[in-house]
Amino acid sequence: MPATFSSKEIAAADERCSRGVSVEIKSVSIALGGRTVLENFDVEISTGEFVAIVGRSGCGKSTLLRSVVGLETPQAGAITLGNVAEHNGKPDIRVMFQDSRLLPWRRILPNVMLGLDPALIPHARKVLAQVGLAERADDWPAALSGGQRQRVALARALVHDPNLLLLDEPLGSLDALTRIEMQQLIEDIWRNRGFTAMLVTHDVAEAVSLADRVILIEGGRVALDEVVNLPRPRTRGSARFAALEERILGRVLQRRSAF
Amino acid sequence: MNQGQKKSAAKSSLRPGVLAKRALPWVVPILLLIVWQWSSSAGILPSRFLPSPRAVVSSFIELSASGELWMHVRVSTLRALAGFAVGGGLGLLLGLLTGSLHWAETLLDTTIQMVRNIPPLALIPLVILWFGIDESAKLFLVALGVFFPVYINTFHGIRSVDRGLLEMGRTYGLSGWALYREIILPGALPSILVGVRFSLGLMWVILIVAETISARSGIGYMTMNAREFMQTDVMVVGILLYAILGKLADLLAKALERYWLRWNPAYQTAR
Structure with missing residues (x-):
């Protein structure tokens, strides 16, 4: 089903526009079950930025996201959210998981x-x-x-008007068409509301089409931090898009061929 | 038009098929009833061994007309429900407690699992010694028997609530009672209802035994009393009553499942 509204309508429908918070992840180390997942990890995300985090399975990208919302506790380092004072001391963070995690015993509206x-x-x-x-x-x-x-699940997250939206491979289990529609929907809403977004994904094309910056995690560290300097809305067919996607994908696969 | 003809033809040929399918489960019981009636009236089956179905029906009518039957049914039902309320309620409470709190599980679960292995009916001599043949003896036995299925299934239900949903609930700021009401209880409900359904069946079994051993009223008493006077027809009425009451309890449990689990496609009735 196509999104049946324009971005203007979204802005008109939602008077409660929010600003994002900045995220500072400083020398964070996380070990899960005795295995080091992130080591001395540093990333700074500025206010309202859309950052995509890519990497191979088990590289710790989901763990990073979970530690931002407090579902994992780092053994060392600190995660600080900026402009806290502006948001009454507690910025609103919402997560979208790979599975929708709707309550099956509640109808749609009560779920939202x-x-x-x-x-x-x-x-x-x-x-x-x-x-x-x-x-x-x-x-x-x-x-x-x-x-x-x-x-x-997206509506449930947005209804809280979050300052930071964490997307943990939310489109991973969807078919290709639905996926592109959802990407457009997320981009539209993000542009209108201006929250900070962190997207974990396997799909480099998805990262390039949505994010301001793509971060590759490898061996528990930032292996690549690439600014996506393409005008929005982005067209996947363009040469610059394809070149960037190719470069990041090449870097993701590089490590594998070394083994 | 051709298609329409085909459709109506298929419909009319389907109708008797559906009817036959509905009737099929009743063929064997009806056949048994006919054989039973025939062998009674032919004198093959002596009435002191088993009364004829007609005798059972007339004895049922007689007993219900005098009001005696309903008095016994009422007494037994009240006993069953009181025992179920006490035992099931305690099972639910303790199951919620040990399911939710680890220290409660460590403290209580071993004890409960040990007691569970004692058949409640094995306690009858002791129970008679403790309570006499009073109402409390039957209440105790039913409550004890009903307790374990509800307890175990509640415990299991709480423990098997989807971790992902709990995690999601916490990120949405739910904790304590709100988390319990929104996620833990509804998530455990299918399992709790399995326990309830099992208990409702067990409830009658235990009550029957308890009433036949020591009672001054109730269906079990009526049946045992009839044995003294060789009234086989009354005995069969009593036995059939248990079957009907058991079936009613099961229907009730099913109705509860259909209502409370209507969100679950497995319990949705076809529209």
């Missing part, structure tokens, strides 16, 4: 409303309309397709 004041129902309906699922508010999650469920 999770942890929210009932007074915000109209706002939740509005956000649900932004992701194109207004008419599915009273359905059970089991009745939705995988792509629709991910859009509900």
